[in-house]
Amino acid sequence: DGGITQSPKYLFRKEGQNVTLSCEQNLNHDAMYWYRQDPGQGLRLIYYSQIVNDFQKGDIAEGYSVSREKKESFPLTVTSAQKNPTAFYLCASSEGQGRETQYFGPGTRLLVL
Amino acid sequence: AQSVTQPDIHITVSEGASLELRCNYSYGATPYLFWYVQSPGQGLQLLLKYFSGDTLVQGIKGFEAEFKRSQSSFNLRKPSVHWSDAAEYFCAVGASYGNKLVFGAGTILRVKS
Numbered sequence: 001d002g003g004i005t006q007s008p009k010y011l012f013r014k015e016g017q018n019v020t021l022s023c024e025q026n027l028n029h030d031a032m033y034w035y036r037q038d039p040g041q042g043l044r045l046i047y048y049s050q051i052v053n054d055f056q057k058g059d060i061a062e063g064y065s066v067s068r069e070k071k072e073s074f075p076l077t078v079t080s081a082q083k084n085p086t087a088f089y090l091c092a093s094s095e096g097q098g099r100e101t102q103y104f105g106p107g108t109r110l111l112v113l
Numbered sequence: 114a115q116s117v118t119q120p121d122i123h124i125t126v127s128e129g130a131s132l133e134l135r136c137n138y139s140y141g142a143t144p145y146l147f148w149y150v151q152s153p154g155q156g157l158q159l160l161l162k163y164f165s166g167d168t169l170v171q172g173i174k175g176f177e178a179e180f181k182r183s184q185s186s187f188n189l190r191k192p193s194v195h196w197s198d199a200a201e202y203f204c205a206v207g208a209s210y211g212n213k214l215v216f217g218a219g220t221i222l223r224v225k226s
Contacts (some may be wrong), residue, residue: 004156006156015212035216040122040218040219041218042203042218043203043205043214043216044216052211058213088154090156092157094120096212099145100212101148101159101162102212104156104158105156106155106156107154111181
């Protein structure tokens with residue numbers, strides 16, 4: 001079955017630690033996205049990538065980093081510079097760069113110890 | 114820049130009653146619009162989308178939405194709600210460049226028996 005997988009489902013971060021969230025898709029989609037979800041705030045775009053080896057900052061990129069070395073993978077690193085990382089993180093993908101539907105993975109919940 | 118307003122944070126309806134969730138958007142050009150649904154701790158599932166053409170769009174699970182340009186609205190409706198419809202619903206608007214979506218804050222639907 002085609003889809004988007006995110007791992008782990010839950011992730012715990014210690015103070016000063018960098019952690020990496022995994023996102024993989026087998027839909028052969030060109031574009032991938034990372035969103036952060038906080039209660040009552042909807043989803044906010046962190047980073048997005050329209051093609052391999054290229055990505056752009058979204059609305060709340062500070063304290064995060066990404067890479068896009070393979071078409072199917074778009075990992076997100078939450079760095080120690082992100083002072084309030086506790087949130088639900090959602091990865092999405094779409095076929096291309098135009099008016100395309102975005103499909104979402106199941107999410108990763110990040111908690112701070 | 115585009116924006117989305119979902120005026121109702123919570124809505125409670127009785128099982129079998131009709132439902133309307135409101136969504137107002139702000140965007141200078143012709144938007145493309147989505148409704149997604151999210152169960153607790155899960156990713157987002159696409160309910161329906163509007164890109165162009167017929168302003169009344171049908172989606173999955175018996176939902177429909179109507180695009181009204183004059184009112185900048187894209188309200189979601191269902192004639193008879195089932196207990197399994199209890200979830201959080203998000204409206205989103207997209208621009209043609211970069212396929213970036215802007216989400217509303219969401220409406221939590223509770224269904225009482």
